[in-house]
Amino acid sequence: MHNLLIFRGEIILLTLLMKAYKSFSISSLFTLLSFLLILGNTQDIHAAKIFQQVTEYKGEVVNSNTGDPVPSAFISVEGTNISTVTNSEGEFSLKVPGNVTSGLVTISNLGYQSKSLPLDSFQRENTRIELAESVEELSEVSIFTATDAKALVRKMFAKAGDNLVDEPAVMTAFYREAIRKRNRNVSLSEAVLKIYKKPYTTPSKDEISVSKARKSVDYERLDTMALKLRGGPFNNLYSDLLKYPEYFFQPEELDDYTFTFDDPAFINNKYLYVVNFEMKDKSYPWYYGKLFIDAETNALVKASYNLNVDNRKIASSMFVRKKPSGVRLYPINVSYEVNYRENDGKWYFGYGSAELEFVVNWKRKLFNSRYTVNSEMAVTDWQTSSGNRIKRDDTFINNAVIMEDDVSGFTDSQFWGDDNIIEPEKSIQNAIEKIQRQMLMDL
Numbered sequence: 001m002h003n004l005l006i007f008r009g010e011i012i013l014l015t016l017l018m019k020a021y022k023s024f025s026i027s028s029l030f031t032l033l034s035f036l037l038i039l040g041n042t043q044d045i046h047a048a049k050i051f052q053q054v055t056e057y058k059g060e061v062v063n064s065n066t067g068d069p070v071p072s073a074f075i076s077v078e079g080t081n082i083s084t085v086t087n088s089e090g091e092f093s094l095k096v097p098g099n100v101t102s103g104l105v106t107i108s109n110l111g112y113q114s115k116s117l118p119l120d121s122f123q124r125e126n127t128r129i130e131l132a133e134s135v136e137e138l139s140e141v142s143i144f145t146a147t148d149a150k151a152l153v154r155k156m157f158a159k160a161g162d163n164l165v166d167e168p169a170v171m172t173a174f175y176r177e178a179i180r181k182r183n184r185n186v187s188l189s190e191a192v193l194k195i196y197k198k199p200y201t202t203p204s205k206d207e208i209s210v211s212k213a214r215k216s217v218d219y220e221r222l223d224t225m226a227l228k229l230r231g232g233p234f235n236n237l238y239s240d241l242l243k244y245p246e247y248f249f250q251p252e253e254l255d256d257y258t259f260t261f262d263d264p265a266f267i268n269n270k271y272l273y274v275v276n277f278e279m280k281d282k283s284y285p286w287y288y289g290k291l292f293i294d295a296e297t298n299a300l301v302k303a304s305y306n307l308n309v310d311n312r313k314i315a316s317s318m319f320v321r322k323k324p325s326g327v328r329l330y331p332i333n334v335s336y337e338v339n340y341r342e343n344d345g346k347w348y349f350g351y352g353s354a355e356l357e358f359v360v361n362w363k364r365k366l367f368n369s370r371y372t373v374n375s376e377m378a379v380t381d382w383q384t385s386s387g388n389r390i391k392r393d394d395t396f397i398n399n400a401v402i403m404e405d406d407v408s409g410f411t412d413s414q415f416w417g418d419d420n421i422i423e424p425e426k427s428i429q430n431a432i433e434k435i436q437r438q439m440l441m442d443l
Contacts, residue, residue, distance in 0.1 A: 053097060053098050053418065054095045054096065054097055054098055054417075054418040055095070055096055055097075055098055055100075055124075056093060056094070056095045056124065057093070057094045057095075057096075057122040057123065057124060057127055058091070058092065058093050058094075058123075058124065058125050058126070058127065058423070059091070059092060059122070059123065059125070059126060059127025059128055059129060060086070060089070060090045060091050060092065060127075060128055060129070061073045061075075061086050061090045061092065061107060061109075061129045061130075061131060062090055062128065062129070062130055062131070063112075063130070063131065063133065064130035064131060064132045064133075065132070065133065068090075069086070069088070069089050069090025069091070070086060070090050070109055070112065070131055071086055071087065071088045071089070071090060072085055072086060072109060072351070072353075073085065073086040073090070073092075073107055073108065073109040073112075073131070074106075074107070074108050074109065074268075074339070074341070074350070074351070075092055075094055075105060075106070075107050076105070076106050076341075077094075077096060077100065077103055077104075077105055077119065078103055078104045078105070078106055078116070079103060079104075080096075080100070080103075081343065081381045081382050081383065082094075082095075082096055082097075082100075082380070082381060082420065083341070083350075083378075083379070083380055083381070083420065084378065084380055084420040084421070084422065085351060085378040085422055086422075086423070087422050087423050087424070087425050088425055089425055091423040091425075092422075092423055093420070093421065093422075093423045094122070094420065095418050095419070095420050096119070097418075100119070101119070101120070102118070102119055102120060103118070103119045104116045104117065104118060104119070105117050105118075105119055105122065106268070107129055107131065108267060108268040109131065109267070110265060110267045110292070110302065111133060111134055111265070111267075112131040112132065112133055112134055112267075113131065113132045113133070113134050113266075114131075114267070114268045114269055115129065115131060117129070134265075134266045134267075144264055144271065144273065144295055146261075146273060146295075149259035149260055149261050149275045149276075150254055150257075150259040152259075152273060152275060152293060152298070153254060153259055153275060153277070153291065153293075154251060154254060155298050156291070156293050156298050156299070156300055157242075157245075157251040158251070159297070159298045159299070160200060160242050160299075160300075161200065161201055162297075163294075163297055163298070163299035163300075163346070163347050164200045164242065164299075164346065164347050164348065165200075165343070165346045165347065165348045165384070166199045166200050166201055167199055167384050167385075168196070168197065168198060168199060168384065168385045168386070169197045169348065169382050169383065169384050169385060170194060170195070170196055170197070170382065170383055170385045171194070171195040171197055171348075171349075171379045171381070171382040172192065172193070172194060172195075172211075172379070172380050172381040172382065172419065172420075173192070173193045173194075173195050173233070173377050173378060173379045173380060174190070174191075174192055174193070174377070174378050174380055174419065174420065174421040174422055175189075175190065175191045175192075175193055175232070175233040175236070175375070175376070175377045175403075176188070176189070176190050176374075176375065176376055176377075176422060177189045177190075177229060177232060177373070177374070177375040177403050177404075178373075178374045178375075179227055179228075179229070179371060179372070179373050179374075179404075180371065180372045180374070181369060181370070181371055182369075182370055187215075187216070187227075187404055188215060188216050189213070189214075189215040189232075189403035189404055190213065190214055190215070190421070191210050191211075191212065191213035191214075191233070191403065192210075192211045192212040192213070192416065192419045192421070193208050193209065193210060193211065193233055193377070194208070194209045194210075194211055195207075195208055195237065195379070196208070196209075196385075196390050197348075197349070197382075198243075200242060200243055205399075206237055206243070207390060207392075207396060208233055208234065208237070208396065208397055209393070209395040209396045209397070210395050210396075210397060211395070211419075212416065212417075212419070213403075215403065215404055227358070227360075227371050227373070228402050228404050228405065229356075229373050229375065229402065229403070229404070230321065230400055230401070230402055231399055231400065231401065232375070232397065232401045232402070232403040233375070233377050233397075233403075234399040234401070235354050235375055236352030236353065236354060236375055236376065236377035237349075237352065237377065238399075239303075239336045239337070239338045239352040239353075239354065240338055240349045240352065241300075241303055241338065242300060242340075243349070248287070248305075249287070256279060256280055256281065257277050257278060257279055257280065257287075258277065258278050258279075258280060259275055259276070259277050260275070260276045260277075261273065261274070261275060261276075262274040262275065262276050262290065264295070265292060267292075267301065267302075268342075270294055270295075270296070270301065271294075271295040271296070272292045272293060272294060272295060272301055272302075273291075273292070273293045273294075273295055274290055274291070274292055274293075275290065275291040275293060276288075276289075276290055277289060277290070277291065277305075282308070284311065284314055285307050285308055285309050285310075285311055285314060285315050285318065286307070286308050287305055287306070287307055287308075288305065288306055288308065289303065289304050289305025289306055289336075290303070290304050290305070291303050299340070299342075299347050300340060300347075301339070301340055301347075302337070302338070302339045302340070303336075303337070303338050304335070304336070304337045305335070305336055305337075306333075306334060306335045306336075307334040307335075309330070309331045309332065309333070309334055312330040313330075315330055315331050315334075316328075316329060316330040316331070319331055319334075319356070319358075326362060326363040327360060327361065327362055327363075328360075328361040329358055329359070329360050329361075330358065330359055331356055331357065331358050332357050332358065332359055333355065333356065333357035334355075334356050334357075335354070335355050336352070336353070336354050336355075337351075337352065337353045337354075338351070338352045338353075339351040339352075341379070348379070348382065349379065350378070350379050351376070351377070351378045351379065352376070352377050353374070353375065353376040353377075354373075354374070354375050354376075355372065355373070355374050356372070356373045357370065357371070357372045357373075358370070358371045358372075358373075376422070378422055380419070380420035380421070381420070
């Protein structure tokens with residue numbers, strides 16, 4: 001079991017390197033910027049053509065009682081595979097083909113009553129959607145018949161082949177990776193991806209290619225250090241614990257965990273068992289969290305879990321690949337979430353997120369630094385494929401990718417074309433604009 005944890009740590013690696021951006025000459029930077037501007041103009045023409053074919057609706061999803069934003073709410077157009085997710089401020093951007101002018105849009109999130117609204121009620125800007133908290137007394141619902149939490153989880157794995165879309169699929173996904181020093185963003189990478197999802201019943205690993213990407217880094221906020229995440233979107237993809245149980249727990253390893261029932265839940269008109277789990281052996285970093293399982297089909301709907309990293313020495317060896325001498329670096333928070341979506345009675349991977357918080361201690365320095373790495377990936381469209389051999393090209397990335405180093409782009413507002421993305425948070429967008437202004441001032 002602990003070998004499994006260490007192997008997972010090799011997938012999610014952080015590299016700590018001395019910053020070297022000052023080695024770039026002004027002429028080299030100008031050449032780089034010129035290339036980006038030329039590329040941007042070309043993309044503008046392409047995007048303008050695309051934008052004539054889509055309609056974009058923007059707005060926010062809020063709590064009907066408090067007015068607080070509802071983050072990670074899932075928004076989908078019924079009868080299609082078009083969807084998006086609200087950001088941490090409850091904001092969304094939904095793009096639909098221009099020929100789709102009617103239909104229902106479903107908005108759902110755990111703990112809230114789902115809502116379906118006609119598409120023609122959405123506005124181009126400032127659409128406000130209020131979700132009411134779910135207050136139904138679920139403990140009295142007769143559909144909850146399971147009495148053994150571990151047996152329920154075992155059944156969840158056994159029925160995965162029936163519940164999941166078990167044929168090759170090509171998914172369009174939006175990926176965002178942000179690194180913050182304390183509360184300030186210092187690095188942002190975003191990309192539209194193509195995920196070549198392999199059947200759940202095969203051991204073949206999924207593949208990813210990059211359709212569009214951009215990044216910005218504010219090196220001045222990084223002091224003398226640059227913190228980078230290795231693996232990029234594969235970290236979120238591998239959180240799919242039904243496809244990749246080897247990074248988490250497998251059916252034959254359930255005896256290594258304690259399972260208990262929590263209060264049941266209700267989401268998207270489905271009754272869910274909530275199962276708490278926790279590793280028994282706590283001599284090494286150990287997993288704990290919750291599984292949300294459909295009471296009718298035993299399908300996994302959502303999983304949220306953490307890695308206890310109180311053992312700093314071992315936790316650091318799991319996550320840190322390189323660091324300068326005189327520096328102690330260790331994680332203080334490691335958490336993951338994965339959500340599955342339903343289409344015609346079958347479930348597929350829909351959303352994955354990861355948050356890792358690290359403390360950096362320098363020798364002979366009074367104060368430490370704290371960094372938080374957030375990554376999330378949302379599937380915004382998908383279709384089954386014939387399963388023909390994938391023709392790989394230079395847009396494909398491997399599971400050791402460092403997005404901050406391997407992607408490039410710019411902040412043009414039309415860059416994303418008709419792709420559904422997670423609406424940028426104001427703070428992140430401001431960080432990008434500041435970085436762009438600073439680069440121009442340095443010329």
